[in-house]
Amino acid sequence: xxxxxxxxxxxxxxxxxxxxxxxxxxxxxxxxxxxxxxxxxxxxxxxxxxxxxxxxxxxxxxxxxxxxxxxxxxxxxxxxxxxxxxxxxxxxxxxxxxxxxxxxxxxxxxxxxx
Amino acid sequence: xxxxxxxxxxxxxxxxxxxxxxxxxxxxxxxxxxxxxxxxxxxxxxxxxxxxxxxxxxxxxxxxxxxxxxxxxxxxxxxxxxxxxxxxxxxxxxxxxxxxxxxxxxxxxxxx
Numbered sequence: 560x561x562x563x564x565x566x567x568x569x570x571x572x573x574x575x576x577x578x579x580x581x582x583x584x585x586x587x588x589x590x591x592x593x594x595x596x597x598x599x600x601x602x603x604x605x606x607x608x609x610x611x612x613x614x615x616x617x618x619x620x621x622x623x624x625x626x627x628x629x630x631x632x633x634x635x636x637x638x639x640x641x642x643x644x645x646x647x648x649x650x651x652x653x654x655x656x657x658x659x660x661x662x663x664x665x666x667x668x669x670x671x672x673x
Numbered sequence: 674x675x676x677x678x679x680x681x682x683x684x685x686x687x688x689x690x691x692x693x694x695x696x697x698x699x700x701x702x703x704x705x706x707x708x709x710x711x712x713x714x715x716x717x718x719x720x721x722x723x724x725x726x727x728x729x730x731x732x733x734x735x736x737x738x739x740x741x742x743x744x745x746x747x748x749x750x751x752x753x754x755x756x757x758x759x760x761x762x763x764x765x766x767x768x769x770x771x772x773x774x775x776x777x778x779x780x781x782x783x784x785x
């Protein structure tokens with residue numbers, strides 16, 4: 560079945576540091592890929608998405624590129640802020656098995672210190 | 674922008690009681706989902722629903738769970754006899770196409 564593997568956390572960075580959170584996936588067909596962010600006690604917010612190979616999703620300074628050859632969708636940000644502290648989930652949907660269902664990674668907790 | 678809504682935002686219940694979690698998907702969406710997130714853990718798929726029937730369910734979705742679309746707007750998740758381990762955040766989602774699920778804000782269920 561489908562699966563998403565995220566880099567283990569937690570990740571602790573200083574403000575203005577460069578962020579990478581690795582994500583790789585296994586799926587049949589051509590899934591869409593997503594990054595969600597979850598702040599403490601809140602729901603899931605879609606951060607960015609990419610629907611086909613080589614697409615780059617971007618939002619609020621975060622970027623991720625859909626790499627089919629390496630089955631990866633790594634999240635990056637050039638300069639993190641304290642307000643970026645949250646849990647980040649990589650996810651996929653639209654594979655050949657139950658097209659609309661989302662499969663999530665375990666989540667990576669990011670803490671940014673001033 | 675249209676959004677998925679869920680009620681209540683927080684439900685506290687005693688073990689063994691029945692609970693019904695409610696969701697209003699986006700009006701022109703056709704596929705509906707429930708997910709569960711135990712505190713501090715990943716988001717797990719429970720069930721998908723299309724054309725008034727379950728299209729897929731996970732092993733978590735046992736006989737204690739049921740889903741229903743009682744009218745044209747609501748989509749409900751019922752847990753017949755709650756257990757302590759059912760305490761979690763429950764998210765509803767709906768889709769129009771394959772590219773993005775729209776998630777509701779979640780219902781935090783606490784079983785005491």
